Amino acid sequence: AQSVAQPEDQVNVAEGNPLTVKCTYSVSGNPYLFWYVQYPNRGLQFLLKYITGDNLVKGSYGFEAEFNKSQTSFHLKKPSALVSDSALYFCAVRDADDYKLSFGAGTTVTVRA
Amino acid sequence: SAVISQKPSRDICQRGTSLTIQCQVDSQVTMMFWYRQQPGQSLTLIATANQGSEATYESGFVIDKFPISRPNLTFSTLTVSNMSPEDSSIYLCTLREAGRSTEAFFGQGTRLTVV
Numbered sequence A: 001a002q003s004v005a006q007p008e009d010q011v012n013v014a015e016g017n018p019l020t021v022k023c024t025y026s027v028s029g030n031p032y033l034f035w036y037v038q039y040p041n042r043g044l045q046f047l048l049k050y051i052t053g054d055n056l057v058k059g060s061y062g063f064e065a066e067f068n069k070s071q072t073s074f075h076l077k078k079p080s081a082l083v084s085d086s087a088l089y090f091c092a093v094r095d096a097d098d099y100k101l102s103f104g105a106g107t108t109v110t111v112r113a
Numbered sequence B: 001s002a003v004i005s006q007k008p009s010r011d012i013c014q015r016g017t018s019l020t021i022q023c024q025v026d027s028q029v030t031m032m033f034w035y036r037q038q039p040g041q042s043l044t045l046i047a048t049a050n051q052g053s054e055a056t057y058e059s060g061f062v063i064d065k066f067p068i069s070r071p072n073l074t075f076s077t078l079t080v081s082n083m084s085p086e087d088s089s090i091y092l093c094t095l096r097e098a099g100r101s102t103e104a105f106f107g108q109g110t111r112l113t114v115v
Helices: none
Strands: A003-005 A010-014 A019-021 A024-026 A031-038 A044-050 A056-058 A064-068 A073-078 A087-095 A107-112 B004-007 B010-013 B019-025 B031-037 B043-049 B068-072 B075-080 B089-096 B110-114
Touching: A003 A087, A010 A019, A019 A107, A024 A073, A024 A087, A031 A064, A031 A073, A044 A056, A044 A064, A044 A073, A073 A087, B004 B089, B019 B031, B019 B089, B031 B075, B043 B068, B043 B075, B075 B089
Parallel strands: A010 A107, B010 B110
Antiparallel strands: A003 A024, A019 A073, A031 A044, A031 A087, A056 A064, A064 A073, A087 A107, B004 B019, B019 B075, B031 B043, B031 B089, B068 B075, B089 B110
């Protein structure tokens, strides 16, 4: 079985401040980890992924995420948030040998000007 | 990456009726999936659409309620049958491009409201 936990329903930050969205996971095999963003009335957009290699991965729009195997975490970060980053963020995981994605509950990010 | 077109983008339907959602991809893909996102909830996998054979449904989802077709490698449909207000959700088509990427790509989704 696999699962994802996003412990925060909402994250509020001021523009220009660092943004962190937390994610922890559970999977039986090797994890493939993903972050997606959903803007209002839009589909899901892929941000970044961890498959193997460097634990720090960089993605779209200045986002990055750090894979921590010992803590089974994959937190999303952005050094300087923009108002346009306000959206719903989903962390997802699947086993490397499987195709089924499991999603977290989502975290609503609000960046105030 | 493949481009996914989903129709309709939104609909308001009467309870007891059925709605068929179409998903068209601009290239041949190995795997296509259907997800549901209920209001304020995360995404839940409904089924895997298999080309040329019956779909594989996840626990809690049945073929009579959510019949799926996949006649070829670029097209799939999901029907929501005998709808009730509890079926009001966003339905998303997604795919994986075998051998080229590991992430899933999503269509824009269909926002369904059942009244």
